[in-house]
Every structure is written in structure tokens, then in C-alpha cells.
Amino acid sequence: MVASTQPPSTGITAGFVGAVGNTPLIRLNALSALTGCEILGKAEFMNPGGSVKDRAALGILLEAEEQGLLQPGGTVVEGTAGNTGIGLTHLCNARGYKALIVIPDTQSAEKIGLLRSLGAEVRTVPAVPYRDPNNYVRLSGRIAEETSGAVWANQFDNLANRRAHYNSTGPEIWQQTGGRIDAWVAATGTGGTYAGVALYLKEQNPAVRCVLADPHGSALYSWATDGSLTSEGSSITEGIGNSRVTANLEGAPVDDAVRVADQQALATIYDLLWQEGLFLGGSVGINVAAAVETARRMGPGHTIVTVLCDSGDRYRSRLYDAAWLAGKGLQQPVRAA
């Protein structure tokens, strides 16, 4: 669990670990005005490692330590789209471990470069489907098995991931809204954030509507709406969408689902930049666009919470680059004069 490590009165935080979590819940003013709802974003990009995955990384590491699986100088191995690896590498530095990260070569150069700068051993691999034994997640599991003194973080199926969100993100949202929350909306990669928060909120109030957001190219929208695992199209977003139901997602409440196209997600992150001054990543575009659609479906007067997962800084050469977007058949939004 992601423990609160300091009494609040001291004003002092216990290192990197103590700085994870307790992020602001930001009212998105323009979108709230547009919808007549309170659209609120949990500012996970403000975690010390820069993303929502700091919480999962910390929860996984602490449970591994508690179980005696990690000794000083040991290695944490993980397959990741980047953010979990970044969080884990910060934590490994802070706690005396090595980090070995397997990442698909389709992920942004910013994330891969950052992992190397932080000191992780990084292995980039071709992006192949999960059923292929050389898929980055499966490969990371094998490397962990073959490396002495190593643990496999296994974020997709290790329930320490969603427990971290059940124990920290969920309670923070409940407290920050004073229990006045009508809907929770999030896309899922591992499912840890969506499921951990959804399970916690439903326990506080079963009427909280839990809405799964999904990009194209992922099978979770169809899973949530008709139970099949089928996908159509593709997405430039990173870290979200899946072809399977992970252990972390299994059993999570899903009341509704929203699929968001990349062009819509792009329009959303540029609006967040120009209207709110928030510089954010692509999965945020999916989340916030889905929150706006949820507001439309529920009608005015509701409070809807979603996640601002990471910063736009991690995607400057992609989402914020007109030529890169054009190469993907997407248009960079144009700012109104």
C-alpha cells in the first residue's frame, strides 16, 4: 500500500517515496462551463516521477520488500510503455536497487531517453502482440526469471498495482470532493488506476458511475459494452488500451464505456493547454474527452472526476509536432485568433 509517511503537521516529506500521491484535484474551468458539470482532473503528472504510475510502482515495490523478495542491490525488471519504468527507476535509485526496463520501440523517444538518463538498463524491443512470446511484457517476465536477485514487477497482473490506487488515489478523490462525486472516468492500460479507484468509490457510494474510456485499437470498449474482445482502428496514444482483461481490471465495476478518436483526444489536450494552461499527454485527451461525453450523457449538475496522467513534455516530438502528426494522418489543432 502507498503509505502516508509523515504526520501532516511537520510539513516535511520522507524522500521520493513520501512525495508520491496527494496530488491536487484540478477543476477544468472551460469544460465545466461548457457542460454545466464539475469536470475535475486528478493531477497525477505532479507526482515526483511525473506520472500516475509512481503510485503503482511504489505499491509494487513496497509489497515486494514486505514479502522479502528484494534484497539490497537487487534488480527490479519490468515491461512498460515507459511511465511505470520511470517511476520504478526513481524508486530503485532511492532504495538501492537496479532497474531493468523492457520497452516497445514504438514509445516516445522522450520516455526512452529519460529512462536511460535516470540510470535504468533499457532494452527496446519490437512491438508485437501479447500472444507472441517476445511481447515486451512476456519477455520482461522471462528476463526476471533468468536474472539472479531479480523481481518481476508484473504491473498488469500484480494486484499490488490496483491496491495502491484503492489505498491512495481513491481515498484522496473521495476526500477532495467531500464525497460529492457522481462519476469516475478513466482509460486503462494495466487497469490499476481505473479499477482501484472504481472499487474504492463504489464502496463509499454504489451510485458513483464508473466509466471506462478507451482509444481505438483497444479491445476494452467492446469488452465493456458487449463482452467481446474486438478492436478496430489504431491510436497514437501511449500507455492505454489493451487486447486482454488483466488481473488488475478483472472484477472492476463498469457502468458505461466511451471510445474516443485520436483527433478528438488531440483537440482536447490542445484545449487544455490553451484554455487551462495545462500541458498534458495523449491519454489525458482520451480521459478528458470521455469525461465531457459522460457529462453530456448524465446532464448538467454532476461532478465528474478523471485523471491527468502525465505531462505533454513526454510527447513534445509527437503530439506537439505538426509534422509528426501529419505523418499519422492527424491534424495539429489550430489556435483561434
Ligand code: PMP
Ligand atoms: N496514461 C499513461 C500515459 C500511462 O502511462 C498509463 C499506464 N500504462 C495509463 C494512462 C494507464 O494507467 P493504468 O496502467 O493504471 O491503467
